[in-house]
Amino acid sequence: MAIETQPDQAHGAGGGAPAHRGRRPWWQRPAIHTALIGAVVGYLLGHVLGNYLAGSGNSLYPNIALSDSSDWPIVLGYLLGVVGWLAGLGVFNDVLRQMIGKPAPLNGVNGGPEHETSGLARYFRYSLDHKVVGIQYLVGMIIYFCTAGLFAMAIRTELLSPTHHVFTSQAYVEIVGEHGTMMMMLMTSVVVGPFGNYLVPLMIGSKRVAFPRIEALSFWLTPAAFLILLSGLLLGGFPFGWTGYAPLSVQSTLGADSYAMAFGLMGISVILAGFNIIVTVICYRAPGMRWSRIPMFVWSMVATSFLFVLAGPVLVGGMYMMLTDRTAQTAFFEDSLGGSSYLYQNLFWFFGHPEVYILALPGFGIVSELIPVFTRKPLFGYRVAAAGMIGVTLLSFFVWQHHLFDSGINPDMRPLFMLTTELISIPTGFIYLVAMGTFWKAKIRFTVPMLFALGMYFNFLIGGISGVFLSDVPADTTEHGSFFVMAHFHYTIMGGLIFAFMGGIYYWLPKMMGIKLNQTLGKWQFWLMFIAFNSTFLPLFAVGMAGQPRRVFEYAQNLQPLNDWVSISSFFLGGSILIFVVNFVWSTVIAREPEIGNPWQSRGLEWQVASPPPPGNFERIPVVLSGPYEYGDKNAQPVADLHPPPGVITAAITGATSVRAEA
Amino acid sequence: MSLPARVITLLVAFLAVVAGAAFLVIHYFLYTPPTVDYSAGVTPNSGGTINVVMQEDPQNTVSSHPDWVSYFIKDPKTGRWVHTTLFKVPAGTRVNMTILGYDGCTPIRNPYFDKVTGTIGGTAQFNGKTVTQINAWSGCNVGHTFSIPGINLNVPMGTPSLTATLCGPSPCTSGPHATMTFSFNTPKTAGTYFWQCRVPCGGGFIDGFGGPMQTLGFMTGNMQVVS
């Protein structure tokens, strides 16, 4: 069980017992098991309350009771279930403690008592250490990705034949919805969660994040959202895909409530996570870490976090409106009562388009971080890359109507949105300028992370160019809603983000866990994944152009050979992910080969501390002397002074201009 | 943890995940309502005839949604009513369909589907009287439809009178009902054809098309043609 090495004052996250009495046993301290108990209790309370308020046969709200489909028990059950989940984790303990006047325990940095530094149990708790939260996110994201990937295998199994059906049409449409929603919802945080939370403080020279409690809360909302979404299957699923267009989503049975709740919870989670990262990067940079020296990955995290914070609320609002339409008989989206089906579409895509840049930018950030290390050259055009990320972030709010070109929006808006959508491809293209410049006369090392980065550039090229085809309104008339769109976004999201994610795992896992992943398996995984991925999704462009819409279980007979090729390839793609899971689990649980140095010879600040980093990251706040990409320059300073004499910090904080001279 | 402990924990976790996934798949994804077989003993494409009997009820007290309207299909071998909407017929065969309508009337959304199409002769018998259309808005006449879009079949279901007391527990065996009979030929090639009701009888759902209207085994199903 957990190896407790800490002195008695350590509390970690709200243990509740007074400090001098020592640690309680693990099963009495809040952790995932108490969270589950809290969730069940909360759900039951909510369910009973919902039945009391609006169950069939009661007279409090007869309209709803008579309406034959009462969502109140489910919605209130989920709401109180989430509150119970968080209460069981101990999220509210510190808040309540401060409300009644007692001091909250310090979170273990800046000279306070350390929180737990070892043992497996802390990963199941509401931990305030950003490194623990990062690993929690990493394992969580892999689980969510694999679950949603299994649904994808089921979809392709069904599409093997247009006439012989493996699943009923009902099961199929539920599976389609679960796959899409789980991926889009949870992969929003697939890089920001694990890598953003883990690496950003290390990369900027900070001992902590700005708001550890908010960061931990953002993680713990994700298993709740995942379980709520999965539980929708027990309620009959939802037949409207991940986009949830009203009025179909208001028409659907109970499974739609789990969709709205899960997606809304995830929206809250990303708002919190983004908020934390923005403040951390603005306020917690070490002396000398100017904006022109922060790693490109941190730039991408900041850009993504701005998108989280600005687009997330619109999603939560849209889901909330869908829930009130379903439960309280409001008529936001019901045309015959004064609402509009367009309202939902616009709200959803106002979030939905920044969402896809939320998915793309972290991928750019990771590969921009990898290529200087494995080409042994500075990142070409650092300012251009940063400007590209800022440009994408800004422009992403001005393009959302391109999802609605055929929906009957005002026709003279369409050239405008065609223009803005075409324009956004300019900053998106900057990463290729940066990559190509970095590759010029480089010394390219074909390590596993580099292979994934190269795969990302190849895939995103196809994905991005197909996006240009979609941005063109006349071409979009044929392509909208077809498998062409599917191929486009799978290329950009899976081919871009997930390949970058895999590259990031192989690159940073030695740093995060002090363990090396098997590189041979890694190469096998890469090649199988790359070939199978392209074999799966490249024909889908043709399938879409030939007239097969999305989300259908029957299609034209002459498209069966292409669909069969795609389905078989997708099974190989699933196999490559299986190789990854086996590699990950084997290396971290069974083999555990240590990798404690700087195996990639990286200049990054995060690589200058031990692997895994000590609890406070740095013994003393470092003074940053140069950027992280100064390869090839013999006169470059080391990236930071990790043990600056005491006077240097004071001088740096009080505004001495030349830290370099004093270091 | 020591190596053996880690291996065992890993195996247990793996088996738990596999078991959970298998449970989900078997209980929720592969589950379908039963298919009533009307094709046994009949040679497809040989000019044969079969008689299919169904009924639609105002509720179904045999499922977890007792207040959802539902169709039932009579099993030809046992003569019992099965709570399902999936049935199997031979290809190239004449089907004489009888549908007992126990449910009351609901206004249709698109009265185009008041018209009988796709039957032999383009007509249906409503309580013995030949009709080509039943007006759902001029009186309490239509409760549901039986429509197979893939063969362009659409027959509105008549209702008992407006003041009749509809039958209680289901499947209904007595009580006021309307009888619709019509015939159609099944296609000559095998395939699966979905069928649905076109009257918004999904009470409590927007446009009346949620709930039972979109759940297999209630108001929508599949006609599987075998050859």
Place this chain on the structure above:
Amino acid sequence: MAASAAPSVRSADSGGRNHGLWIFLIWLPIALAADLLIYFVWGPHLPPGTMSNTAQSQQFDIKVMAVMAAPVMAGVLVYFGYALVVWRQRDGDDSDGPAIHGHAGIQAAWITVTSVIVLSLAVFGTYELAWKGMDGAGAGQGPSPIWKPAGGTPLQVQVIGQQWRFTYRYPQFGGFETTDLVLPVGQAVQFNVTSLDVIHDFWAYQLGVKADANPGVNNVAYTTPTHTGVVTVRCDELCGLWHGAMFNYGKVVTMAQFQAWANKTETQLASITAILPPYSTVYDPTVVPQMSKAMQKGGLTGGNGYYYPPNDPVQP
């Protein structure tokens, strides 16, 4: 990082090779070959075909974009391929590469070239959408379309989406409603697409027409068929359980055949047309004025499925 003074990237390095020139010379024939193949060999067969003027304009549009995209893709791929072969780290070499932080000229050139390509595509797309004769490229333009076919009233075909079948009404022929889509060749058609329940999407593939069907909204799309043949109509917006099975086949026939069909169908369907609601560009099936008094007294006022009970006041 300010772009430090980098060695000129186009001059030969100490290895004696002008990389930029080599990359250009490898790229040029590939890009030319690709463009010629796309334009002349593949072009006439590009989707969505040539069965209507909107389909033809879309085909041309896709052809032009493919011709512009191919050299860009080839350029990036040739560059990366060259880099991976020529600039890989040799065994035993552990040194770093040259410290090039940026190059103002290359950066400026890249930004300029990509902006020019992208903006010209935007202009071209707008032309394909809005120029006379393009009819809005077959996309649904909403209730107030601005890109209409010239010359006279087009044939009006109302497309009604409902769960889970399209029906078509021809107001110029008495407003009959049918599940068959029959169109005359050479005649401009105005599709008035609406829905009775949830959002559907009318996608006539060979005609290059796609318009969402929203409840209570008339979404207008235009096209003029130029060849006879079969049209595949699929619903393109997930609309519930049987969305995947919501498709039908229509046909484009000669004007004489169309007239004959329309007149015959109008007569055949007269009895059902009599009980349909009068033709309108939008419908609200929850309010049925023709409902019999007996049913209204029984609380049934429309096909609304008792979601909002009749005693709820209707919102303005």
